[in-house]
Amino acid sequence: MDMAWHAQRDWPILEWGLAGRLRRDCMEEWTRFIHHPFVKGLANGTLPQEVFQRFLIQDYLYLIQYTRACALSVHKSTTVADMREAAALVSGILDTELPLHVGYCKGWGIDEDMLRKAPESLQLLAYSRFILDRAQTGDLLDLLTTLAPCMIGYGEIGARLHAAPATRREGNPYWSWIALYGGDEFTTLVEDGIRRLDRIGQQYGADARYPMLKEEFSTATRLEAAFWDAGSEFPLS
């Protein structure tokens, strides 16, 4: 029996609509992102703790920049319904995800002061400034397309690792990370994001603009793949 995880069978919405088309057309970059050695280290628990800590610090700084870009999606919305949806995502990150991240870092011995004082890595600078550029110069569709690999990719990684028989559960220090991104709450967020991208795509003429959208999705995916090494510049302590 084939035990491998297939989006088509295990999470079909991943292949649906505009997001599905972009993911398929950028499969080479996508594979490098979601099957990165860092992800394998999370799955089998062999990733060195210090490497994970340095990554978490950069990821916290990333979420702040990501939230600033999301805030611009409120400004770019042209209907009150779209504004509300965008604003809900901004408060969701500020009130739920960021405090969770701070609590999670504390469990790994990283306090808030360390988070605040940490220098931004080149990977973070490149990725966040790319997102903020698309957020400032593009419209709502450019922005949501640029933000899509982040949300969908972590959702797919979470779902894959959660389901894979090869993933170590007991005694794996990274199981809580896997459970978060493979859990129901994050899964629902990703599914809402996939539907929203498709709806905005239809509204904003995605078909005619597809080459540019593909470029945005592809670049963001390459930057996600590079981001696994975001902590590598900075030794702890």
Ligand SMILES: Cc1ncc(CO)c(N)n1
């Ligand atoms: C770099 C990165 N991409 C995606 C996510 C998912 O929120 C995250 N926390 N960090």
